[in-house]
Amino acid sequence: MAESFFGALTNERVSRVTYLTREDARQDITRYIEFWYNRKRLHSAVGYRPLREFHAEYEKLRIAA
Template identity: 55%
Template sequence: GSQYTSFSFSSALRRSGCISSMSRRGNCWDNAVAENFFSKLKRERVYRTTYKTREQARQDIFIYLEIFYNRKRRHAGIGYVSPEQFEQEYYRKQKLAA
């Protein structure tokens, strides 16, 4: 990853109006959630499918995320319910507490 901290790369980012985003030095946990998500996306969808075009890939991944991952796929970290179910239950409890 040292190429991403190089002067030439950093200068190109600044010229383009971009801001670099990196984890803290020596802390592998900073990016763990994103790495875990992308690992699941690749394993469960991308590696099982052959896309003919980028647009086809984009549409398929959108459907995977919006229809399956967020609405149906059960996640261990939130009690084996889908993110949608978790969110609905959260707001239901908030209403009851108010």
């Protein structure tokens, strides 16, 4: 899964942007992960749902158990 994540990060964000500083890169990549990758991007490994939605459902089931 890590290879899939880094492949998506590279293809969808890093290779399309030129960063002037390391801090610019850090901020942009953090925004990508928090606001796109986790909340909106559909993931095949979890039934084509956003990771945030899958995690919320998992937590509900874990607490109920």
